[in-house]
Amino acid sequence: MKPFSFDYCRPESIEEAANILFEAGSEARILAGGQSLVPMLNMRLAKPAVLIDIMHIESLSKISDGAKEVVVGAGVRQASLEKWSGLSTKLPLLAVTMPWIGHVQTRSRGTVCGSVAHADPSAELPLSLLALDGSVTVRSKKNIRKIKAADFFIGMMATDLGDQEMIESVSFPVAITGAGYAFKEIARRHGDFAIVGCAAIVSKDATRLAISGVDDHPRVFSLPKIDTDQFDDALNDIAWDLNARSDTHASARYRRELVRRLGKQTLLEAYKCQN
Template identity: 65%
Template structure:
C-alpha cells in the first residue's frame, strides 16, 4: 500500500516547526527517522494531513552533558548515540541495550526520541529511559514542560504528548560511581521487538528492575537489596503483577516465565557489576 496524501514541511527553525504543529492540530505529525511512522503511513494506520520534518534543525541534533544528566535531542539518530565516545562510561545500560535495537540499518536512520514518541511497549529505549528514571522535555508553540519518563508512557503506544507538542529532548541520568547495570532480552529473532526484555540498576539505594514486552507500557519496580534466597520470591511477585497477555508471539504464561528467568539474571548481574 501507499500512504494517503499529505502536506510536507521541512522548516528552517524550531519556531517554524512548532507553529506548523500548532496550526495543524491533531492532523499534524513530526517525522524524524521515520522507521516507525513510515510503515504506519504505508499501511494507512496513520493518516496525518501534515508531516513536519525536523531533521534539518541543528538545535535538535545534539548530545549534551549537564551535571548528572545526558540530554539527547530529537534529531539525534540512534547510531549517533550508540557511537558517542562517552556512552560506555556515562550510560553503560544503553551501551548494553543498543546491539539489541533493530539492526545497523534501522539504527542509522531511526532517532532516539522517535522511539520514545512511538512508545511501543516492547521497545528497548523506552524501557531504558524508565528504568534509569529519566525525563522527557516537551515543547509546544507557547510552552515547555518536562515529564518523568514513567509518567510519559500511559498505555499501548500512548503517551502524555499533547496536541501541538513535540519531544524536544530526552534526558538520561549519568551512571553513578559504584552502580551496576545489566540488560537481557528474548525475541523471536535478533533485531525483532522483544517478547520480554529486562533492564536492571543496582546502587546504594537498592535495585530497580524494568520490564518491557509484557504490560501495555514499560514497567519499573524498586526493590531493597536482596540476597540469593530472596530473588525468586520477589521476581515471582512482579511476574504475577504484570498484565501478561497471549498473542501471536507468546503466551502469557511464557512471558511470566521469561520475567522470572531474565529478571533474576539481570538483577544478579547488575548486583555483581556493582560489587
C-alpha cells in the same frame, strides 16, 4: 500501498516546527527517522494532513553531556548515540542495550526520541529511559514541560504527549558511581522486538528492575534490600503484578516465566557489575 496525500513542511527551527504543529494540531505528525511512521503511512494506518520533518533543525541533532544528565535531541539518530564517545562511561546501561535495538540499518536511520514517542511496549529505548528514571522534554508553541518517564508512558503506544506538543529531547541521568547496570532480552530473532526485556540497576541505595513486552507499557519496580537468594519470591510477585498478555509470539504464562528467569539473570549480572 501509497500514503494519502499530505502537506510536507521542513522547518528550520524548533519554534517554526512548534508553530506549524499549533496550527495543524491532531492533523499533523512529526517525521524524524521515519522507521515507524513511514510504514504506517504506506499502509494508511496514519493519515496526517501535515507532515513536519524536523531532521533539518540543527539544534535537535545534539547530544549534550551534563554533570547530572545526558540530553539527547529529537534529531539524534540511534547510531549516533551508539557511537558517542561518552556512552560507556556516562550511560553504561545504554551501552549494553543499543546493540539489541533493531539492526545496524535501522539504527542508522531511526532516532532515539522517535522510539520514545512511538512507545512500543517491547522497545528497548523506552525501557532504558524508564529504568534510569529519565525524562522527556516536550514543546508546544506556548509551553515547554519536562515529563518523568514514569508519567510519560501511559498505555499501548500511548503517551502523555498532547496534539500540539512535540518531543524536543530526552534526558538520561548519568551513571551512579559504583552501581551495576545490566540488560537482557528474549526475542524470536536478534533485532526483533523483545518478547520480554529486562533492565536492572543495582546501587548501594536502591535496586531497580524495568520490564518490557509484558504489560501494555514498560514498567519499573524498586526492590527492597534483599539477598540474591530472595530474588525468586520478589520476581514471582512482580510477574503476577504485571498485566501479561498472550499473542502470536508468546502466552501470558510464558511471559511471566520469562520475567522470573530473565529478571533474575539480569539482576545477578547487575550485582556482579558493581564497582
